[in-house]
Amino acid sequence: MNDFFSSVTQPIPFEGPESENPLAFRWYDADRLVAGKPMRDHLRFAVCYWHSFAWDGFDIFGQGTLDRPWIGSGGDAMDAAKMKMAAAFEFFEKLGTPFYCFHDVDIAPPGDTLAETARNLDEMATLALSYQESTGVELLWGTANLFSEKKYMAGAATNPDPEVFAHAAGQICHALETTHRLGGHNYVMWGGREGYETLLNTDYQQEREQLGRMLALVVEHKHKIGFDGPILLEPKPFEPTKHQYDFDVAACDAFLQRYDLVDDVKLNIEVNHATLSGHDFDHEIAAAFASNLFGSIDANAGDDRLGWDVDRFPVSVEQMSLGMYQILRNGGFTTGGLNFDSKLRRQSIDREDLFYGHIGGMDVMARSLLIAAELLADGVVEDVLKSRYQSWTNPLGQGILGGSETLESLRLHASENDYVAPASGQQEHLENVVRRYIEQVR
């Protein structure tokens, strides 16, 4: 159990902001109470299996660089999967994250037949269950990989061939049941190749119907097996396809309403997917809460100059503080959490690098939580916001929102009442306040 990361001999400790120990937290103090709740329960950190344990650093220009002895060793695939799982749980335990996430193929190798693939997943899930019990680490969410295999090149649910749809449905069925068996808190559906390259070979309306149908089947099965957690769509505007259907929160919102799925399906918002869709991270969170669709977060960020999905560990306290502020002011996580769908740069080849990436990401999020919590408790932003909309509580505002006013009655009102000059929006002042909190909060 303690073999792969043997240079880290103890759980990563909290040492405080002055610490210079690279293997200690400076801000993440799991038991520290923030607004009456331990940091651990606010942040609900998860490590992702795929980038950290199922990826060896390959990119489109070159081979793997990372030392992952269970990948491509040429030996027995199940032995490799077991070695990978031992390393993964050793890491989760030493890092001290309460949750992890996986795709079916991350934890179990495909077999020669569907039946063998299913048996492999069941066997690995049994092992995962015993690790969960012995370490206390829980499954934040499970998912099915419906984008890597050749058969999914034209999509899974949105494939022109219903046979592929059937394969995808079968794979989801088993991944959902496995997630349920492992006590998973959510089930995620990122639409990997649910999109298109050109309308010359794509029937948009047909594919949308298929996607709606698949999601309805998943919801039906979730109820049948008694899985309590939400299904989470993960919006992303493009990559790998040129146009992904689940473009952003607003697109998913419209889609879920069209197919009457808002009660069972919520969203997993990824920081850099928000950026790629042309939105700020906090915008996507606010949009999700406004439609009661907020579920969970993939906390990996992008790079200012790169227009693709670089999956870096989060580094911007300002960006994350604004995001955490939206999460806190709307009541925080319920079933969701902060998953690091983050990967190391491919030159970060020391085993400790995996700790450095996660420790840094967790500290950025913990510090952002502290800043957001104090901003909220002091009311410095909220008071300005409240007073800005105050007059909507007056009879005129209530009449407009309540539906008792008409265009004609409002014309009459406007002709009888002078326009009142608005108060300042105070954007610069508010940005200064946020900056002051970033500098001062301890």
Ligand code: XUL
């Ligand atoms: C891809 C992505 C996925 C999902 C899970 O950009 O974010 O890893 O989080 O399938």
Ligand code: CO
């Ligand atoms: Co993600």
